[in-house]
Amino acid sequence: MTSVPSAGAVREAGADVTLSPAKRALLARLRHRSVPQPDGPAVLRPGAGRPGLVLVHPVGGAVLCYAALVSALGGDEPVWGFAADRPADDLPDAGRLAGLAERYLATLDLAERRWVFAGWSFGGVVAYEMARRAGGTAVLLDTAYPGSDPPEDEAAIRRFFLHDLCRTAGLPPPEPAAGAGGTEPGVADLAARAGLTADLTAAEIEARYRVCRSNALALAAHRPGRYEGPVWYVRAGRSPDHGPAWRQVAPDLRTRSLPGEDHYTLLGAGPVGAVAAVVREALRRADRGE
Template sequence: TYMVPTTLITLPELPLTPNGKLDTTRLPEPTPTTTEHIAPTTPTEQWLATTWQNLLNIDQISTTDNFFDLGGNSLHVTQLVARIRDRAGVTLHPHALFADPTLERLAAVVDRAGDADTAGYAGNGLVTLHQATGRPPLFLVHPSGGSVTSYAQLAGTLGDDQPVHAIEDPALRHAEAVGDLAARAATYVDLIRQVQPDGPYHVGGWSLGGVIALEMARQFADAGDPVGAVVLLDPGLSNDPQPPDDLSTLSSFVYDLAGLADVTLSDVDPRTLEGLDRDALEEAALDVLDKAGLVPDGLRDEVRLRMRAFTTNVAALHTHRPRRYDGPVTLIRTADGADGSDDDVTWQALCPRLDRRTVPGDHYTMLRPPHLAALATAVRDALGAPVPTPGGPTPALPDS
């Protein structure tokens, strides 16, 4: 399946930090091997392959290819679902792709007239990214953009015994925006209890998601619920209570979306945007994204919706005052990011039992191959889970 690694590297021993923890920055980067191409055969597979090629700008699709591994993002998912509806008359929930992300499995769902496994897709924002048994689930919180698609590859890399759920921003479902992050966290805590009535609770998140996850852990603890791992993936805090102006916020959204898609943007002269009102600035930002190929056909309003969710979240971050949390917290930073930043000093004060880890990549590439494997190893270690070794016994990692 898509979780089986394509490259194995044998090491004489695991590299450790001076305090005996796994040093993911010293793990060698895997060299991808060529996998066998399996051509689509059924009419549905062939049509879907052509659709994926057009959406993702890829020349060749194998039936075993994973939509998210090929670079599919949440906007691509929306566009794909629309094309399946128009071509095959089958209405899929967008989250069906998390359960059936390979070409052959998605084609089978379409051939069954949309009879997909939609467990957890009740419209409440809680998404099952990876169904599994064996370990307590990990709940990941959306970043500023609101979508949880950025976690799709990570969820499938944490092992076939690790269930992973994620919480989307309700604003993406046109729900009423909740600006206060503490109130948002309380809503998300209630969602988690619907899936897991009793702790310990494992929570985490990337970027803004890490900030919300810490508040959720604090609320669980306040209620007397046991909390397990709290995993913060390169989060950021704000020391300025005043949100940035519209131009700065919309520029951040543009660069955030480009970073997620690994796209380089053309330069824009800020002087051409001076004096524009909010609506005009939104249109200018959409034009920049459209020119970069980041606004799929027919989804300009969808991108605008995500832009507004992003700006709401940025404003909420600037007014949020995180509280001290005395439980264990794992803070995962990137090798290409700021080392020893003032942020980390603040996190240490907020979380006295902070365990700081470093993984390869930057804020965006940490979630993608080739850096994904190191991130998954660090997250699994934070969860207290052994790192799986394909084809052999599972070694125990040093205690955290």
């Protein structure tokens, strides 16, 4: 559910060699982005077409996970990305996710164009809430229905964070291990055991964890409201099917499934073309008001 580190979390020296060409190109744009306000979007791809596409960060807060998707989209619609470089601890857990949606919408000129809001995993829930409030189209990329798998406790969030970070980096998570005196080691120590410290410092890992924890708690407390507008649900074939749950609140749900893919391969080089085709269809139909 998280992505690889954002521009603020990738070390300047040495990290780029481990990234794909698409991610290196996107990272270069992010490093030189001009954000008019702290919660404003980064331009992932400039364009003059309509409508506009907004991609919302997954639970880890970064947007490099969308690099291959942006490259595969084609067309000339502009693409913006919302990243989270700090936890939203100023918002209460119960209203935090809706507050993020409102905060991000406040930085967009909603009267300028039609909008498509998309996100992978946690990002899809925020995108859905943005579409509800703005009257746009939502695209949920393998997005579980909120509350379907809440974290049990702090240790569960830590285990999830490490699992997520490892899977997005293409590494297996380390086996659970206790620290000195039987205590659980910190996330930076766990990440070091998993081999993740080549591209991230301990401080960067802890910062990523704080963002992940904030978003995980927001997701667990959130319950989506009903939306009658268009919602697309793209499911990785090996993921649980949350379509029926989403349809309870989004009756105009349009579903697609990619057999053989799991949550962490959905945006990979192989299936991303099929994902991009769904997003393009959503853009075309949004432009026609469908």
